[in-house]
Amino acid sequence: MTTKTPRVDVWIMPTGTIDPVIHRRLYARLDDRERAAHDRHAKEHDRLLYAAAHALKRHALLTQFDGAPTSWTFTENAYGKPRLSNPPDGTDPRFNLTHTPGLVAVAVSNGLDLGLDAEALDPSHATLDTASAFAHPSELRALDPDSPDYVRKFYRLWTRKEALAKATGLGLSLEVRTLIFADEIDSQWHLHEWDEGDSHRIALIAALEFGVPEIVTHRIDANDIR
Numbered sequence: 001m002t003t004k005t006p007r008v009d010v011w012i013m014p015t016g017t018i019d020p021v022i023h024r025r026l027y028a029r030l031d032d033r034e035r036a037a038h039d040r041h042a043k044e045h046d047r048l049l050y051a052a053a054h055a056l057k058r059h060a061l062l063t064q065f066d067g068a069p070t071s072w073t074f075t076e077n078a079y080g081k082p083r084l085s086n087p088p089d090g091t092d093p094r095f096n097l098t099h100t101p102g103l104v105a106v107a108v109s110n111g112l113d114l115g116l117d118a119e120a121l122d123p124s125h126a127t128l129d130t131a132s133a134f135a136h137p138s139e140l141r142a143l144d145p146d147s148p149d150y151v152r153k154f155y156r157l158w159t160r161k162e163a164l165a166k167a168t169g170l171g172l173s174l175e176v177r178t179l180i181f182a183d184e185i186d187s188q189w190h191l192h193e194w195d196e197g198d199s200h201r202i203a204l205i206a207a208l209e210f211g212v213p214e215i216v217t218h219r220i221d222a223n224d225i226r
C-alpha cells in the first residue's frame with residue numbers, strides 16, 4: 001500500500017506540563033502490553049515519557065486511520081522497531097516515535113518507512129567521547145568543542161544518524177560510524193530536520209520510494225490527546 005501523494009505527519013507534544021493527573025489519563029490510553037512496558041521503567045520521569053509517547057502514537061494513528069485505538073495491536077521487527085499488526089483494511093500505517101526530556105514526537109505515514117529522532121540540547125552530554133560512538137572519523141574531526149555552535153552541530157549529527165538507524169529499522173545494529181551522512185542517504189531517503197525552539201533538535205528520515213514527501217507538523221498539548 002502506498003500513498004498517491006507521499007506525506008508524513010509529525011506530531012510533537014511537550015511534556016513539561018504533564019502532572020500526575022494527566023499522566024494517569026495518558027496511561028489509561030495504553031493497552032495491557034504498553035502498560036506493562038510503562039511499569040517496567042524504574043524512574044517516574046521515564047514512565048511519564050513512555051505514557052506520553054504511546055498515547056500520542058495512538059492519537060496520531062486514530063486521527064489518520066480508522067479503527068478504535070484500544071483494539072490496535074503492535075508487533076516488532078528483530079531489532080525492536082514497532083509496527084501495527086492489525087492495520088485497518090486497505091491501509092499500511094507506518095510510524096516511529098521518540099522521547100527525550102521535555103518532548104515526545106511521533107511520525108506517521110501510509111506506506112512510507114520512517115525514522116524520527118528528537119534530542120534535548122544538553123551540553124553536558126555533548127562530549128567528543130560520546131560523538132565518537134556515532135560520528136565518522138571525518139565528521140568527528142569537523143566537530144570543534146570550542147566553537148560556539150558545537151552543541152547544535154553535535155545534536156544535528158546525532159539526530160540524523162539516529163533517525164536513519166530507526167528508518168532502516170536496524171537501530172543500533174546499523175554501523176552509523178561508517179556512514180558519512182550526506183553521501184549515503186541521497187537516493188533512498190529524504191531528510192527533514194529542524195530546531196524545535198531553543199531546546200530541542202529533531203530529524204525525520206522518510207523513504208523516497210514514491211518521491212519527496214510532504215511533511216505536515218502538528219503541535220499538540222497533552223490535554224488534547226483523545
Ligand SMILES: CC(C)(COP(=O)(O)OP(=O)(O)OC[C@H]1O[C@@H](n2cnc3c(N)ncnc32)[C@H](O)[C@@H]1OP(=O)(O)O)[C@@H](O)C(=O)NCCC(=O)NCCS
Nearest residue numbers: 079080081097098099117134158161162166169170171172
Ligand atoms: C531505537 C534506538 C535506535 C533509539 O532509542 P532511544 O535512544 O531510546 O531513542 P528514541 O526515544 O528516539 O526511540 C525509542 C523508540 O524507538 C522505537 N524503536 C525501538 N527499536 C527500534 C528500531 N530498531 N528501529 C526503529 N525504531 C525503534 C521504539 O518505539 C522506541 O520507543 P519505545 O521503547 O517506547 O517503544 C535504540 O537502538 C538505542 O538505544 N539507541 C542508542 C542511542 C544512541 O546512542 N544514539 C547515538 C546516536 S546514533
